[in-house]
Amino acid sequence: MNYSAELKKFITSQYVYSAIRITLATVLPCLVLANFGILKEYFLFPLGTSFVALTDQPGPFIRRRNALTFAIISFVLVAMIASLFMNIKILVFAEIIIFGMFFSLIGVYGQRLAAVGSLSLVVLAIFIDGHLTGADILKSLLIFASGCTWFLLIFLIVTTIQPYKLASQMIGENYLQLAEFLKIKANYYQKNPDFDKLTTQVIAKQIEIKNLQEETRETVFKTRTIVNESTTTSRLLMLMFLNSMDLHEKLMTSESDYQKLQQSFEDTAILVKIHDYLNLLSEEMTNIGISLQIGTKAKPISNINEKLDHLNHDYFELRNKRISPDNFENFMVLRQILMRINEITKEINDIYKIFSQNVKLAKSLSTGLDLRKFLPNEEKLNFKVLKNNISFSSSHFRHALRITIALLVGYLFSLFQFLGIGHTYWILITIVAILKPAYSITKKRNLLRLYGTIAGAVIAYAILHYIHINQILFTILLLSMIMCFSFLKGKYFWAVLFMTIYIFLSFNFLSPGHVNIIFRDRIVDTIIGAVITSLVAYVVLPVWEHTQNLDLMKKSAECNLIYFQTVISKFLEEKFDIQEYKVKRKNAIIALANLSDNFQRMISEPKNQQKKLEVVHQFVATSHLITAYTASLSQYVKDNEKYPEIDAEGWSRKIEAEMQKVFHLLNGDKITETLNMESRIEPEDSSLDSLILKRKTELTEHESYDLRDPNKISHLTELKNIHDILELIYDVAKEQRKVIENYQSERKNEETTQPIPQQS
Known part of the structure; x- marks a missing residue:
């Protein structure tokens, strides 16, 4: 590290x-x-x-x-x-x-x-x-x-x-998150990777990136200063954010069949070299993020172009030595991965050029996008919205009831003088801080608050016992406050620990000599508040995550289908609207992140509420792959490039039919015979097969070409990768459909095996 x-x-x-x-x-x-x-x-x-x-x-x-x-x-x-x-x-x-x-x-x-x-x-x-x-x-x-x-x-x-400070810091944080995302992706190329663990990490990081992008999008797009003001800084910041969104997609497009790749090249060093180079790019992205947060111009920390040349050279040397009719398709996959790496490198180089504060570049910036379409949905401030949520079917109303009941119980508890409770407000503050709409978050915060309070109280007690110089105590108080507010959003345990320290020190300055009373009251009241919160969260109208799964699965399936349709439309030579494409891409990523987030919360719930956990896990994993493979397919959407050898219409009908089956099953509808027939279509990519056969013949006759232009890729390699990606999307969609079919059949079996109540 x-x-x-x-x-x-x-x-x-x-x-x-x-x-x-x-x-x-x-x-x-x-x-x-x-x-x-x-x-x-x-x-x-x-x-x-x-x-x-x-x-x-x-x-x-x-x-x-x-x-x-x-x-x-x-x-x-x-x-x-x-x-x-x-x-x-x-x-x-x-x-x-x-x-x-x-x-x-x-x-x-x-x-x-x-x-x-x-x-x-x-x-x-x-x-x-x-x-x-x-x-x-x-x-x-x-x-x-x-x-x-x-x-x-x-x-x-x-x-x-400092009108641009927050926007600049948030955009910088986007690049830092993307750097961490790239580091995780790089680990797929190391020796003996743990594929399941890495997939879990990728999905978790996608959730973080989605949440951060939503916050940043609102800050950047809704801030008049950033969007409309004609200053160089405002336009450059907008460009940096839009570039981060495109870079995110490029990182998603590097999805491949990593297990097959490891098997194909396990006896070579090329994958480890890719791993090392991707980590190098990650460091450059981190450097960009930090520079944006500070507000300075970023300069490259290493010569990535030279390192890329070495990587490309190593690939071509390996290719020319080892390529054969049996393995040349594996080299095509690897060539495509290197092409993606070249594009990511170019993107990073372009970002460094933006930091040169090129005024002409800034003034010429015109996104051509209707920015309102990219803003997160937010409820209007009107009474009707509030009124509509006053219902037991509303998770907000249920949460409000839980908070209110917990506060009433906490206040009632504080009135019992024989318990010796010193401060009513510590119990109530603990309840408000811990009790959240989701049970899993409440449970997690409960433990973190308890551990953080005890640890912070012990440290504060030791500080006050051994240190009696006010200047030192005041410095510790200042640092504790800064650390508390810094960790409040992301690291709750540390936030509570430092909060407890500065509260102890604050009370000591106001009322010296009462540290024992503060120590006892703080811990006792926190424990009481934690117990009340746990009971209320579990008993009073809890909203379990499994109740949200079906709706989120439907939304993800629908958004993935629309996203795929938007991308494949370009191959069908239909009109391609870049703005609509970016909106559909955003919707698919958000829907996937919401589903993944819900699944992660469900894992923390009681075992009896983890309904169909394995099914949801498989659905999340397949949805992630469909989104990633569709993003990979989108990289071939080029104005000046056609692929008539690919039967785009056949693949479109076949894949869409399989994805529509998933949507039908989730809605409880019967799958029509038309959809079954469409999903059995065999796309006619015969011309591609002929080209591959021809290439095999050339290799058999020792006609191998020493192609060394890293910025160019053969038409056959592109065709093969498009075909493979379409095949992967279909296979994953089919797997997802089987997951839902198994789930539906299990549910029907459970319903039929339940005993029928006897008539009295």
Whole structure:
């Protein structure tokens, strides 16, 4: 592992940048207040700042500004109502019910408002017992509101000074994810690869890339500054993002029959050399990503063109020594892989040219795309959407009920004085932080929160026991805050660990000498909150992932079919719309990632809820292959190239029939005889067979050509690869159909073997 690059990736990421901004926005007022000796009295100011800061999700400026404004209004309103009625227990229970349902339900409008809703419930937990407000409620509320508004002011100043910073960092992260994706793909070429493990890693990485692309797409396409502004920077950033999308597809097109490839070339070093070169390209992509995150011009870290020349030379040397009538088709496959590697290398070289800040290139940029078609779907902010989700069939409504019931139980628990619970809000905050719509995520966060809290508490206790110099303690507090906010999105255990440390240190500065009480309360309350969350998540209207599988499988099958139809249309000499193609490609990748993500969550659920796990796993694997092979086929869609030797119509009808069978089976429809006949069509690629036979004859007669142009590929090699890809798509679609047929027959057998209830 390149630890230097890993450290740079982390330090220059949007998460660390955001964490430093939040930390400074929170701590600087503390220093000023401490200087005047009034920090304890005005502690709600930095608290309000940190709460609003945590609702700031990546995205377009207007959406972020509006969400922060809504967060301030919600926080102050919740704090005011909670403070005014904290002594009237019946009204406190009413607050929990109303706020719990409303702030959980607004998650239907997307992650941004879901974050505001969750933090609003944390504010409710903080103010519910009046522990922090003191006697002067109005003064406390004004201080809290001022702290909330302070972060909005910081946000407006920073985004005015650096309007492109977030977009640049997010695009950079796209390249970093693609680099990791390429590293996984490179491992298919190492000695004795674990194919099942690598396939699982590829699918998991696809999920991460899809989620990141969705966030970046919204930030880039919806930000007026990036899309419409005629500055060089804005246009270059747009170009960099679009290039990352195309590069992602090129990486997907490298899908091959790796097991056959390993068998064919296991006694040579060529595959290991490909592995090493792909890792080299991965390092270059990492370098590009880091440069984008920092905001500097990227320069190549190695001479990839020279290394590519060596790789091509090694291939041609091996080919000319070993090619024969028996193995020349294997060399065709390998030649095609090298051609893809050449294209990826060219793409990386072009990206480095963009970094030269070529003004003419930037000004000539015109995507020709209707960018609205590429934006993620987001619910409109209208009451009808909220109203339609007030139903037991809505997963959002069920989640809102779980949150509300858990908060009621947690608050009720805190009222039992004999338990010795010190702070009501720690139980409630634990519940809000852990309880998520998906049971699997709740279960995982529950454990991570518990382990992180215990580990953080032990470390903080040791720090406070052995270190008594305030300057050192304050430095540790600052670093802990930065690390906490940096890890909050991706590494929850570490986020909780550092959060616990800075909370301990914060309370020690405010109230020195009470570390034992804080230690006990924090751990006990976290355990209580975790137990309540576990019980409620399992018992109260859980939404199991297996209930989502069928719809997601249908969506993936449909999107793959449309994606294939769009690509094959070019071979049928139909009108090819590049914009429509890119939209269909996006939809297929998103549908596949959603299905894969759902499957990964199902694995973490109780065994009795992992319904048809093996079937779903096989469907996910075959769907991934169909999407990848279709992407490979799309690389032959060229305006100046025709392939009349391929029976495109025959293959189109054959493959589409098989894919439609899958869709019919998933919908519970009978497969028509027409579809059965279409899927049995034998495409007439006789001219291709003749060309292959001719080439075999040439090789038998020792007519081997020493072709050494790495940028050119023979027409026969292209034809053979197109034929192989079409064959692979058909075979995988057929395998997928058999998976669903077996599933349907098993389900029918289960239904028929169930005992019939006796009539009374």
